[in-house]
Structure formats: C-alpha cells, structure tokens
Amino acid sequence: EELHVQAGSDLAVPKRIVSANGAAIMLDYHTVDGEPVLSAVRDAVRTLLTIVRTAGQVTLTLYPETQCVAVCKLKLSNDRVTSVQLPDGSAWLLSSEVIGGVECLTEVTSPLGARELIGYEAVGHRLPPDAPRQAIPRVTAHTVYPGTQPAITTHYAFSQTNFLGYDDEDRDVRWSREGDTLYQIAADYSYSSTETLMDGARVHRSIERTY
Secondary structure (H helix, E strand, O other): OEEEEOOOOOOEEEEEEEOOOOOEEEEEEEEEOOEEEEEEEEOOOOEEEEEEEEOOEEEEEEOOOOOOOEEEEEEEEOOEEEEEEOOOOOEEEEEEEEEOOEEEEEEEEOOOOOEEEEEEEEEEEEOOOOOOOOEEEEEEEEEEEOOOOOOEEEEEEEOOOOOOOOOOOOOOOOOOOOOOHHHHOOOOOOOEEEEEEEEOOEEEEEEEEEO
C-alpha cells in the first residue's frame, strides 16, 4: 500500500495497493472541505469505479464506459443518506434520528416493501472514566415486517461490562485514546449479550453470547 499526501490537505491516503501476485489498483481523490475523498478506482487496464458528488447525491458507477456498467445513487438530506437507488431504479429507503447524541439508523424499507424498525437504548454501553462521553446508544429491538407474513421481532440485552472496558467495580481502568482500553485489565474480564427471538408475546429462542 503506497501512501501520498493529498494536495490541499495534510492527510496521507492510499494511492496504490499491490497484491501478492503483483496486480495493483490505483485510487484517485479530490479534496472536499479540506478532506480527501475517493473519486475513482482504476487498474492497469481500465477504470473500475467512479464516485461523483453533487448537491444531495453521490453517484457510484461500476465499470463505467463498458457493457457491464452499473450505477447506484445515494440520496442525501442534511448530510444523511436517505435512500440507495439500485441500477434497476428500485431503492432502499433509510431513516435515522439522533439518539443519545449519536446519529442512529431507525428504519429501513427494502425495494420489495419489507420494513425494518430498530429500537435503541439512549444510555446504552457505558464508557470508562475520562472518556469523551458517558455512554453510546445500543440496539435493544429489531422488528422486520416482511409484507404479508407476521412481524419478526428480536430483543437484545447486555451485561454491565462491555467491549469498551467499562466496569463499575474497577475504577482503575481509564479511557485511553492510545489503544484498546481492555488491555489495561489484568484480571479475567468478560461481557455478554442475549439475543431473544419472539413469537408474539412468547420467547421462541434465546441465545447468550459471552466474550
């Protein structure tokens, strides 16, 4: 992977990636608001992907200027992706809202009309002391409405300890920007999640995962 500092910014970005067999792809960028953004991916023969950003839309063209060309369009509103238009003209619709100070995906509608609703706990995963925020939201429910079929709902529950290294009983673990906070923990440490698939009001299946 070859890095170059992008003109108009102070960031180094990958410009060429070479595989073990010698094949390579080249990455092109342009600068938006002082930040490099990807504009094209090429190999030694042709352009594989182009990315064009206009007001309210990002257009991705796969294999441009060939018989296999495919175009996807990301529609934007207030810098949020609200739909993904597929090459056949159909689209995924996306809704989001700010929960606990974080932008969270709350609803997805598929091109065939199925809907997915995602519920969150605003004060979800707690962060160790000295972190930039007290907690981040976490998903507690996911419901799929597959058209004429019954809704499928899954609930999620989590232990107090988590992958961020939070533990109310160990105040010696502090947040660090230098690496994984879990590396500070010398003793055994575990955290868990429970996934519960519902059948109406009845629990159909429950899976507990411990890490």
